Amino acid sequence: MLKKHIKNTVAIIAAATSFASIASAEINGPVNYIIPFGPGGESDISARLQQPFFKDKFGEDMVVSYQPGGGGAVGWASLNGLNGDGQTIMGVNLPHIIIKPAQKNVGFKTDDLNTFYMFHYTPDAIVVTADSPYQNLADLVADAKANPGQVTMSGSGKASANHLAQIKFDKLAGTLTTYVPFKGTGAAVTALLGKQTVAEWGYTTVGAKQGDAVRMLAVAMENRHPLFPDVPTFKELGYDMTGGAYRGIALPNSASAETTKMWSDMIAEINTDPAFQKKMLDGGFAMLDVDSAGMKDFMAARVEEYLKDAREAGLIK
Amino acid sequence: MEFSHFLSAMTPFNIALALFGVVAGTVIGSIPGLTATMALAVLVPITFSMDPASALILLGAIYTGAIYGGAYAAILLNTPGTPSAIATTFDGYPMAKRGDGDLAVALACFSSVFGGMVGAIALLLLAPPLSKVALAFGPVEYFWLSIFGLSLIASLSNGNLMKGLAGGAFGMILSTVGVAEISADIRLTFGSQVMIGGFGVVGALIGLYCIPVLIDLVATPERHLKVEENVKSVRISEAFKIAMRSKFNLIRSSVVGTLVGILPGAGGSVAGLVAYSEAKRTGKDHQKFGEGEPDGIIATESANSATVGGGFIPTLVLGIPGTPPDAIVLGALLVQGVRTGPAMFSQSGSIVYTFIYGLIIATILMLPAGLLIGRYAYKSIVTIPKAVLVPTVGFMTIIGTFAIRNSVSDVIIMLCLGVFGWLIARFGFAASPIVLGLILGPIAEQGFVQGWTIGAATNNLIGMFFGRPISQAIIAFTLMTLILPIYLAYKKQPHKEV
Numbered sequence: 001m002l003k004k005h006i007k008n009t010v011a012i013i014a015a016a017t018s019f020a021s022i023a024s025a026e027i028n029g030p031v032n033y034i035i036p037f038g039p040g041g042e043s044d045i046s047a048r049l050q051q052p053f054f055k056d057k058f059g060e061d062m063v064v065s066y067q068p069g070g071g072g073a074v075g076w077a078s079l080n081g082l083n084g085d086g087q088t089i090m091g092v093n094l095p096h097i098i099i100k101p102a103q104k105n106v107g108f109k110t111d112d113l114n115t116f117y118m119f120h121y122t123p124d125a126i127v128v129t130a131d132s133p134y135q136n137l138a139d140l141v142a143d144a145k146a147n148p149g150q151v152t153m154s155g156s157g158k159a160s161a162n163h164l165a166q167i168k169f170d171k172l173a174g175t176l177t178t179y180v181p182f183k184g185t186g187a188a189v190t191a192l193l194g195k196q197t198v199a200e201w202g203y204t205t206v207g208a209k210q211g212d213a214v215r216m217l218a219v220a221m222e223n224r225h226p227l228f229p230d231v232p233t234f235k236e237l238g239y240d241m242t243g244g245a246y247r248g249i250a251l252p253n254s255a256s257a258e259t260t261k262m263w264s265d266m267i268a269e270i271n272t273d274p275a276f277q278k279k280m281l282d283g284g285f286a287m288l289d290v291d292s293a294g295m296k297d298f299m300a301a302r303v304e305e306y307l308k309d310a311r312e313a314g315l316i317k
Numbered sequence: 318m319e320f321s322h323f324l325s326a327m328t329p330f331n332i333a334l335a336l337f338g339v340v341a342g343t344v345i346g347s348i349p350g351l352t353a354t355m356a357l358a359v360l361v362p363i364t365f366s367m368d369p370a371s372a373l374i375l376l377g378a379i380y381t382g383a384i385y386g387g388a389y390a391a392i393l394l395n396t397p398g399t400p401s402a403i404a405t406t407f408d409g410y411p412m413a414k415r416g417d418g419d420l421a422v423a424l425a426c427f428s429s430v431f432g433g434m435v436g437a438i439a440l441l442l443l444a445p446p447l448s449k450v451a452l453a454f455g456p457v458e459y460f461w462l463s464i465f466g467l468s469l470i471a472s473l474s475n476g477n478l479m480k481g482l483a484g485g486a487f488g489m490i491l492s493t494v495g496v497a498e499i500s501a502d503i504r505l506t507f508g509s510q511v512m513i514g515g516f517g518v519v520g521a522l523i524g525l526y527c528i529p530v531l532i533d534l535v536a537t538p539e540r541h542l543k544v545e546e547n548v549k550s551v552r553i554s555e556a557f558k559i560a561m562r563s564k565f566n567l568i569r570s571s572v573v574g575t576l577v578g579i580l581p582g583a584g585g586s587v588a589g590l591v592a593y594s595e596a597k598r599t600g601k602d603h604q605k606f607g608e609g610e611p612d613g614i615i616a617t618e619s620a621n622s623a624t625v626g627g628g629f630i631p632t633l634v635l636g637i638p639g640t641p642p643d644a645i646v647l648g649a650l651l652v653q654g655v656r657t658g659p660a661m662f663s664q665s666g667s668i669v670y671t672f673i674y675g676l677i678i679a680t681i682l683m684l685p686a687g688l689l690i691g692r693y694a695y696k697s698i699v700t701i702p703k704a705v706l707v708p709t710v711g712f713m714t715i716i717g718t719f720a721i722r723n724s725v726s727d728v729i730i731m732l733c734l735g736v737f738g739w740l741i742a743r744f745g746f747a748a749s750p751i752v753l754g755l756i757l758g759p760i761a762e763q764g765f766v767q768g769w770t771i772g773a774a775t776n777n778l779i780g781m782f783f784g785r786p787i788s789q790a791i792i793a794f795t796l797m798t799l800i801l802p803i804y805l806a807y808k809k810q811p812h813k814e815v
Contacts, residue, residue, distance in 0.1 A: 041644075066354070180456075211659055
């Protein structure tokens, strides 16, 4: 009797361990990291920075590929049709994944996406050329008040982070500026440098890339960016504005809880590596750590904020 | 710029990288659907362990090779292997049809090497001043540039102006389908998810150019290309003589290619088209263009290869990528810890100059490599029996289209466009105006919307669109391109007294 009992216990333990070994997720072979945009943007650059650290820490290649179309919608609409075995992940961007589905049916909903980590953001910033007459934000606000509508500001896309920032700042400052949408940050910066527009709604990354060619008037962060100790925050200047474009990574929603957890831990490990942080900060990015456990609350707050802004701006109904 | 950078580029390892890159790029570029962007994206991680200059040399060599490789499929299958080679089909395929495919491939190789050298030398000597060209081009200039490109329809559609314009308009409508690039509106999808990504240029190219060729191959008993009794080797010396005779065309097209390459967002396809239109406008035999005129291939292939060096100018000097492949190179540099942008030439000069010399070496290596691969490509396309050729190419079109963004919708769209293209060809509508509209439509739309927004904000709409010197020059070229064929037709007509 006892013997039988022991035998059963052993069998149960054996079954439990074998079950556990199936349940604990791991990656097998190269990982496909899809960027739903073309190359060269902030999403691509930050993925490229993660790439060597991933290989270093976890021994597998991270293959970055591009699947542009529909401002990211083509990629996100296809995400849940992909295999959820943890070998495929996809970059996600805020406000895109919140604003786009709210505007029209684009083949996915914000809640459909199994976003497991938000690893950085690019803080909004107003950028002017080095020889611009605007020495500081007050100069720009004064000009915009004196000449309503005549201050033209380039930015990446419409109903985008840049556009929402422009609308929000106009409201806070009581100004009327003209937003000129371009295809991507690169084109918006080109327009600024070529003096097609007098200022640009960009990110701190623009300041990092363009160096002495441009001047940032203010950045939308709680504290100043370590790379730009001389650039004030909007808050310091009396405008309650923090934020920017947030970037994270999602798995197909068929991925198991274990796989999601594994990925969240892996990206967190890269994010806490000081060498990675340095590369990101040198590029003008700002670090962010929202893991799979904290994602629900983070997204809920962002959804509320973005939808309110977009609704007030008339971008969505 | 010192000689030492040339020597550091000349290490056996770097030369081997350049050779490997050119060969790999040429093969990838020759397959429709596999683009230079894709090749670079996959290979970037290999470069992480290299020093930055070697990494750049490998990436630059792949890029150069891929742009040239696009000409093979354009000439031998009437299908641009990369969008840059669109205009190469105009005269390349007619040449191949009449049995001059080997000559066309050799010509493409000479022209590509020449154009590539001009672009690379411009990058070496004139990069900082030339980068200003990228900044001088505002939204309105892009708008007029695309109108200039569309004016090519008039000269492309010999005697069929109305059909050409209808095709161009149709292409422009197709380009508006899906999520609009800058306004983010969702247009003309009729609620369907298939259309949300719009009509991709590469998929449309494969469909509109390649599928009709395949259908015709199956529908007719003739051989694919006419061949002389015994397949000769690539006619190198003949091609060289023709290229030398057209040296002005070579130089002009290479300069056009370099300049267009500097413009972010224009790229090799626009460069090839502009150079083609200029070669046709100034050439002695306008009528022969489109029927297998070697000058057509010389113009497009030298221009699109020159965009490689030209595109690196804004990439390295301003940190603004000229083309998608440049953007990948920029990303690879950032990972290496090299800061691009205004300070790069002064701070990382040795990397930049070693890379530029590496690009020049790769371009030179393209001459023997390109001629050899070209000979092989020509022989295999000519000798493979139809029963093997058609399924092979058919399979490649589907894989290639799917590979662009792993989308089955793209394959469906590609096949539908292909059958559509074959049908309308029966009624005298050509594929090229549609593709022109598809490529230039978004450039025109964005430039117009941005130009209008800025002009309206500053109460200067007329001045915005007509008052800027570069715009005025482009408008003048457009008018010349439009009026010349009409004038020539008028002159040719016997003047009857009323």
